Amino acid sequence: MQASYLGPEDSYSHVATRQILDGLDAEIIPCQTITNVFKASTPYAVVPISNTIQGVVQETLLNLIHPETHASENGSAATKWEIVGSHTLSVQHNLVVRRGVELKDVDWVGSHEQALGQCSKYLDDHCPRAQRIPFPSTAQAAILLASRASSESSSSKTTISGGAAGVGQDIKVVTDDNDERLRGHGAAICSSAIIERLESSLEVVAESVQNVKENYTRFLLLRQRNLPPNPPIISRSTGKSTFLVTSSPSSLHDLPEEHRVLELHKHETGTSVSKKKFGVAASGPQSGPRYLVEVEGVVGEAAAGEWVVLGST
Ligand SMILES: O=C(O)C(=O)Cc1ccccc1
CATH class of the missing domain: 3.40.190.10 (Periplasmic binding protein-like II)
Incomplete structure (x- = not known):
């Protein structure tokens, strides 16, 4: 099946x-x-x-x-x-950055809109300046972050295709890796499983960052x-x-x-x-x-x- x-x-x-x-x-x-x-x-x-x-x-x-x-x-x-x-x-959500990036320098945080909402308190307290950017999935956000040649660059090898996923009036989901919101240093909220796969590019800033542990x-x-x-x-x-x-x-x-x-x-x-x-x-x-x-x-x-x-x- x-x-x-x-x-x-x-x-x-x-x-x-x-x-x-x-x-x-x-x-x-x-x-x-x-x-x-x-x-x-x-x-x-x-x-x-x-x-x-x-x-x-x-x-x-x-x-x-x-x-x-x-x-x-x-x-x-x-x-x-x-x-x-x-x-x-x-x-249990993790906040990750590209290796060498400091949280204070992060301009945007990408993830599925559910994960961004579940971690809103951590984001308010630790990176209030960073724009929250919804992606089709948490894993998609982590892969895009890891694949960017340089966090300053707007070009990368990742292709996001398959149509828009935004369903809220104000939610514009990233469907294109040239999205102008992805400028500067990024971070992502994602699972431990994908971090293991991308550990050569990504570094964990904090574990279990959702508003409530359970x-x-x-x-x-x-x-x-x-x-x-x-x-x-x-x-x-x-x-x-x-x-x-x-x-x-x-x-x-x-x-x-x-x-x-x-x-x-x-x-x-x-x-x-x-x-x-x-x-x-x-x-x-x-x-x-x-x-x-x-x-x-x-x-x-x-x-x-x-x-x-x-x-x-
Ligand atoms: O984006 C994902 O990884 C999903 O599977 C959707 C989701 C997002 C946050 C918590 C649970 C599921």
């Missing part, structure tokens, strides 16, 4: 994907952005959904709530995913709907909760009492995505907020009413 994940290797998604699929004969395929993971044609995919410090991962929420976000540019329909499992990863990110295992019985369904399932999408959370009162609401994430449609960037279908997303809700127990399609059932873990 094959599964896509947010790469490159040694991203947190890579670590989580290997753990979720541990013991299975799986080929895992890195994607450039979370939206590209949703666009993948592999039978399985792994995406980060929420974090104990920073809350929901916006790009994943957007793709779950509005599948048209990941419709391909040539007009073919978006891949339809169902949630078949989940996995929680302990996340820090967990939850990942979802997705499976393409309507697949033939082969490959077999891998569920990694505890059968404890179901994910639903609804435009009216009050309708959840109609669910039997045993389906207690565990999590509710609101997504304001139309405010946080550039339609052009994402190639959203001409009809566009429905207007008005939508909610991703996790409820206790397994809710079948039949009981769904006005909710869309994304699957159970």
Whole structure:
């Protein structure tokens, strides 16, 4: 079986994907952005959904709530995913610089927007002057930092391709290594795994720099709907909760009492995505907020009413 994940290797998604699929004969395929993971044609995919410090991962929420976000540019329909499992990863972030650079001289800090948020206190206290720059992934930021011939130079050998990943109104993710924000000395927030791979170029300034020592990110295992019985369904399932999408959370009162609401994430449609960037279908997303809700127990399609059932873990 094959599964896509947010790469490159040694991203947190890579670590989580290997753990979720541990013991299975799986080929895992890195994607450039979370939206590209949703666009993948592999039978399985792994995406980060929420974090104990920073809350929901916006790009994943957007793709779950509005599948048209990941419709391909040539007009073919978006891949339809169902949630078949989940996995929680302990996340300890490191701040790294190129060897020889001092923290006081750092002009920018790059990482995935979740990691920048999870480490906001450390950054406020130790490098308040440095601009925080979102990258498609933590590993991508570390690789770009390591590959820059000189931290003063604006040219490097790294190519970042695969489309934009920015989902917030004000978030402009680096998709081009000539991005003018990458001038001067940089730093990155990333995993220990990627530091080991890049240790000839990078130096650790501080370990465990997230706002709270105990820090967990939850990942979802997705499976393409309507697949033939082969490959077999891998569920990694505890059968404890179901994910639903609804435009009216009050309708959840109609669910039997045993389906207690565990999590509710609101997504304001139309405010946080550039339609052009994402190639959203001409009809566009429905207007008005939508909610991703996790409820206790397994809710079948039949009981769904006005909710869309994304699957159970
Ligand atoms: O950027 C990565 O490495 C990811 O896999 C996304 C992410 C970022 C921060 C914490 C957990 C997952």
